[in-house]
Amino acid sequence: MAAKTKAQDIIDNNAVAVFSKSYCPYCKATKSLLSEAGAKPYILELDQIDDGAAIQDALEEMTKQRSVPNIFIGQKHIGGNSELQGKKGQLSQLLKDAKAI
Template sequence: MAAKTKAQDIIDNNAVAVFSKSYCPYCKSTKSLLSEMGVKPYIIELDQVDDGAAIQDALEEMTNQRSVPNVFIGQKHIGGNSDLQGKKSQLPQLLKAAGAA
């Protein structure tokens, strides 16, 4: 339950939150896109924190998505890298609404 609370806190307290793994090429692509848009997301590398597996389990329970990256903008679940890339044209608007841009 602590992992779910931690995940929810991260989502609630950051305009853009990315649950990532440091070695994941899709995560790198997501972080690059956000960086190109001038956004500094809160990034947690699940493979580098002790409770990473538990957080990943909690995220799956919350979003029905187990894979990373798991992206939230303005406390809304966006999905993974392909979802984010697919919303490229809407991103400036989403980020502005979330207060991230």
């Protein structure tokens, strides 16, 4: 339960939240795209924290997505890297709406 609360707290308190793993190439692509767009996401590297596996389990329960990156913009679940890359044309507006840029 603590992991779910922590994940929800991160989502609620950040315009852009990315749950990531430091070695994941899709996570790197996501972080790069968000950076290029001018966003400063809150990034949680699940492989570098003690409760990372529990948070990943909680995110799966919340979003039905187990894979990383698990991306939220404006408290809305975007999906993973493929979904984010597919929204390149709308990304600037999504970030503005979320007050992330």
